[in-house]
Amino acid sequence: MLDKRLQSLGRHGVDFITGAGRAGALLIGALKPAGRGLKLLPLLIKQLYIVGVQSLIIIVVSGLFIGMVLSLQGYTILVGYGAEQSLGQMVALSLLRELGPVVSALLFAGRAGSALTAEIGLMKSNEQLSSLEMMAIDPLHQVIAPRFWAGIISLPLLSAIFSTVGILGGHLVGVDWLGVDTGAFWSVMQASVEWQEDIVNGGIKSLVFAVVVTWIALHKGYDAVPTSEGISKATTSTVVQSSLAILGLDFVLTALMFG
Amino acid sequence: MISSDNIIEISNLHFSREERAIYQDINLKVPRGKVTAIMGPSGIGKTTLLRLIGGQLKPSSGAIEFDGDDITQCNRKQLYKVRRKMGMLFQSGALFTEMSVFDNIAFPIREHTDLSESIIRKIVLMKLEAVGLRGAAKLFPSELSGGMARRAALARSIALDPELIMYDEPFAGQDPISMGVIVRLIRELNDALGLTSIVVSHDVEEVLSIADYVYIVANKTVIAHGTPEQLRHESSEQVIQFMQGKPDGPVPFHFPSDDYKKDIFNNA
Ligand SMILES: Nc1ncnc2c1ncn2[C@@H]1O[C@H](COP(=O)(O)OP(=O)(O)OP(=O)(O)O)[C@@H](O)[C@H]1O
Ligand SMILES: [Mg+2]
Numbered sequence: 001m002l003d004k005r006l007q008s009l010g011r012h013g014v015d016f017i018t019g020a021g022r023a024g025a026l027l028i029g030a031l032k033p034a035g036r037g038l039k040l041l042p043l044l045i046k047q048l049y050i051v052g053v054q055s056l057i058i059i060v061v062s063g064l065f066i067g068m069v070l071s072l073q074g075y076t077i078l079v080g081y082g083a084e085q086s087l088g089q090m091v092a093l094s095l096l097r098e099l100g101p102v103v104s105a106l107l108f109a110g111r112a113g114s115a116l117t118a119e120i121g122l123m124k125s126n127e128q129l130s131s132l133e134m135m136a137i138d139p140l141h142q143v144i145a146p147r148f149w150a151g152i153i154s155l156p157l158l159s160a161i162f163s164t165v166g167i168l169g170g171h172l173v174g175v176d177w178l179g180v181d182t183g184a185f186w187s188v189m190q191a192s193v194e195w196q197e198d199i200v201n202g203g204i205k206s207l208v209f210a211v212v213v214t215w216i217a218l219h220k221g222y223d224a225v226p227t228s229e230g231i232s233k234a235t236t237s238t239v240v241q242s243s244l245a246i247l248g249l250d251f252v253l254t255a256l257m258f259g
Numbered sequence: 260m261i262s263s264d265n266i267i268e269i270s271n272l273h274f275s276r277e278e279r280a281i282y283q284d285i286n287l288k289v290p291r292g293k294v295t296a297i298m299g300p301s302g303i304g305k306t307t308l309l310r311l312i313g314g315q316l317k318p319s320s321g322a323i324e325f326d327g328d329d330i331t332q333c334n335r336k337q338l339y340k341v342r343r344k345m346g347m348l349f350q351s352g353a354l355f356t357e358m359s360v361f362d363n364i365a366f367p368i369r370e371h372t373d374l375s376e377s378i379i380r381k382i383v384l385m386k387l388e389a390v391g392l393r394g395a396a397k398l399f400p401s402e403l404s405g406g407m408a409r410r411a412a413l414a415r416s417i418a419l420d421p422e423l424i425m426y427d428e429p430f431a432g433q434d435p436i437s438m439g440v441i442v443r444l445i446r447e448l449n450d451a452l453g454l455t456s457i458v459v460s461h462d463v464e465e466v467l468s469i470a471d472y473v474y475i476v477a478n479k480t481v482i483a484h485g486t487p488e489q490l491r492h493e494s495s496e497q498v499i500q501f502m503q504g505k506p507d508g509p510v511p512f513h514f515p516s517d518d519y520k521k522d523i524f525n526n527a
Contacts, residue, residue, distance in 0.1 A: 039370075127353035134313050134349075135367045136342040 023219040029140030030148040030218070043146035051112045051147065052154030056161070058111055059104055063162035066103060067169025070094055074170075075178050087180050088189035091170035092163075096193065096202045097258070100163035102250050105209035108155050109242035113217035116147055117238040120221025121231035129222075144218050151214030152207070159206035201257045208249060213242040266291040266423055266455045267312060272321030274304075274311060281307055282318075283479040289423075294449050294456045296470035298463065298501070299477050305459040306350060308476070309425045312457075313347060314338045326422065343371060346416035346424040350431070352408040354400040354415070360387070361396040364415045371419060386414040389448075391440060405432045410441065417448060424448070425457045430465050442469050463502055467491070475501055 074090045123129050123143065132139045167189075174180045193199070217238045224234035267289035274282045281304040289295045299305055310316045312323060314330045323330040328341055354363050364383045368374060374382070387393040390410040400408055409432065416424055426445065430438050446469050449456045460466050466473065467487040474484045475498060483490060483498045490498060516522065 123356075126356075127349040127351050128355055130310075130315060131347065131349055131353040133315055134342055134345065134347040135370070136339040137367075137370055138339075 019219075019223065022223060023215065026140065026144060026219050026222055027148075027215060029138065030144040040141070040146055043142070044149055047146045047150035048154060051116070051150040052158065055108060055111045055154065055158055058107055059158045059162050060165050062103065062107055063100075063165035064169040066099055066162075067091060067095065067166030067171075068173045070099070070166070071170035071173040072178075075174055075180070084174075084178075084180050085184040086188050087170070087174045088167075088185035088187075089192040091174070092167055092189045092193050093198060095163040095166040095170075096198045098250070098254075100159050100166065101202050101206035101209060102246060104159040104162040105155060105206060105213055105246045106243055108151075108158060108210075109213045109217070109239055109246065112151065112154070113213050113238050113242050114235045116151075116214070116217040117221040117224070117235045118231055120144075120147075120218060121224035121226065121234050124222065124224060125226035125228075125231065144222065148214050148218060151217070152210045155210035155213065156203055156206045159202070159209075163202070201253075204257075205250065205253050208253065209246050212245050212249065216242045216245065264291055265289060266326055267457075268322075268324040269312075270322050270324075272311070272318050272323065274307065274316065274318045274321075276307075280479055284321075285476075285480045287474055287481055287484075289455060289457060290472060291455050292449075292453060293471040294445065294458060294469055296458045296460065296466040296473045298459075298461055298466055298473060298475050300501070301461065303476055304479075305476060306427055309347065309427055309457070309459060312425065313342065313345060343419070344422045346419070346421035348409070348413050348416045348424070348426045348429055350427040352400075352405075352412040354403075354408055354412055356400050358399075359396070360392065360398050360400070360403070360411050363400070363411065364418050367415065367418045382418065383414075386418055387411075389417075389444065390414045391437070406434065406437055409433065410437065413441070413444070417452075417454075420452055421454065423455045423457070425459070427459050428461075429458060430460055430462045438465065445469055477501070 070091050071087060074087055074094075075084055078084045078087055078090065120129075120143065129139045129143065132142055171182075171185060175182045175185050220234040220238045220241075221231075224230045265288045267287075269285060269287040272282055272285045273280070285308075287297075297305055297308065307316065311318055312325065312330065314333060318331055321331070325341060326344060328337065330338070330341065333341060354360070355366065358366065361383055364386055365379050368379050368382060384393055384396070387396055390413055392407060392411055392414065395403065395407065395411070400411070403411060409429065413426075413429065429441055429445065433441060442465055445456055445458060448454055458466060458470065467490070470487055472484070473487055473490055474481050475490070476482070477497065483493055483495060485493070490502065493499065493502075
């Protein structure tokens with residue numbers, strides 16, 4: 001009994017380490033485009049469209065609603081202290097520091113990450129990756145690299161768009177509906193938001209999330225058991241693991257930046 | 260001098276998947292410029308053998324000599340160089356689903372040469388014409404039938420005029436007409452372009468009609484080899500069983516398992 005458990009513990013340990021090793025190799029392979037720079041450009045643009053542009057709608061709509069809810073909740077609390085003038089500050093800081101990077105990364109994991117995993121898993125199962133190999137073309141360069149860079153470029157931009165739309169949503173509810181003074185909304189916000197402290201830090205967070213989510217998604221697809229069951233498992237675990245990684249890393253980064 | 264007559268020489272090759280041995284001490288030679296067939300029951304490891312030759316799998320021991328290079332000793336870069344001399348038609352076709360048929364065939368040419376688009380177009384159309392799919396150039400793989408996809412993939416694997424081309428089950432899923440076309444195509448490509456071909460299949464008649472030399476693989480090794488004529492007159496029971504498609508005989512039809520009755524009545 002104990003024997004079996006020890007064995008399975010050992011197997012899990014070994015699996016984890018080999019998995020981490022393969023994920024590392026994948027990252028290194030994806031990072032050096034090996035003198036194919038120009039040939040990769042059209043592939044990158046295509047992936048930017050698929051990974052980035054096609055995630056725009058969900059990001060804009062979610063950003064709008066989150067900004068509106070923030071503003072509504074914030075107003076009911078602030079108005080109790082007669083501090084509703086600070087609504088702009090509250091909305092902007094919440095979005096820029098936390099909700100923008102985190103929520104857009106979670107949405108990105110669900111929308112783009114899962115699609116990447118499924119796509120690459122399928123390419124593996126119908127031997128497209130093998131046939132690239134046999135054509136003497138490295139699938140890491142042809143398939144993985146453009147998707148990886150597309151993820152890293154897209155997510156920070158999406159998260160900036162998320163925060164911007166969120167602030168506009170906050171303005172819509174706070175100013176246009178609840179009647180906070182528009183001058184106060186913007187000027188308090190402008191006075192309190194710092195470039196380094198808030199905007200740069202938020203950007204760093206979302207860059208880190210971009211690397212982690214895209215990396216997990218690509219690795220899960222590339223390592224998927226090439227059957228329909230294997231691919232569906234891989235897709236699920238992309239979403240679960242990236243979400244956990246985002247939330248865990250968010251705490252660590254917040255502690256480092258603001259702690 | 261022997262080695263230059265053979266494009267591939269596999270010697271004392273061992274390979275296992277997890278605990279299960281797929282090959283034990285297999286030896287095989289592929290003569291240059293000929294059509295060599297590898298036959299054997301399903302699941303015996305024919306696809307695996309092609310992947311070993313392509314260097315996608317590493318054997319546990321033994322050597323695979325391809326055109327003077329030992330595939331098993333090559334690093335990644337050497338392997339890629341060697342693979343440019345190989346074409347492989349995968350069992351599933353493996354067309355790139357995001358590209359049209361035309362772009363699929365143009366892809367390896369664009370990747371590995373600096374030819375102008377107008378020349379590439381001519382090459383692609385020629386290859387497509389050869390497999391009877393010139394009219395389907397603009398279609399996407401999802402719009403092709405299984406048999407058409409196989410032929411399109413065939414056109415892609417000869418796009419760069421390789422020295423060796425490996426066909427994994429080229430006849431599976433083809434109607435009698437396109438089957439005949441492919442049989443003739445393999446022969447013609449082989450002779451006209453001076454290729455060497457390896458055909459993996461279990462369609463005994465088709466294979467015997469085009470192959471110059473045949474290996475029958477079973478029981479983790481080569482059980483018989485020779486020209487089609489020699490094999491037809493082979494007296495070994497194993498070979499007769501395989502060639503005539505009988506389920507009972509020395510070649511087991513079943514995947515290794517416990518005793519059937521014991522398995523069925525054992526309700527633990
Ligand atoms: N990725 C894999 N992991 C573990 N075992 C595998 C894998 N691929 C194949 N096998 C095993 O290796 C053996 C040989 O497989 P292979 O695909 O080479 O057979 P095959 O001779 O090509 O069969 P078929 O004629 O049905 O295509 C099979 O018994 C299979 O169970
Ligand atoms: Mg096979």
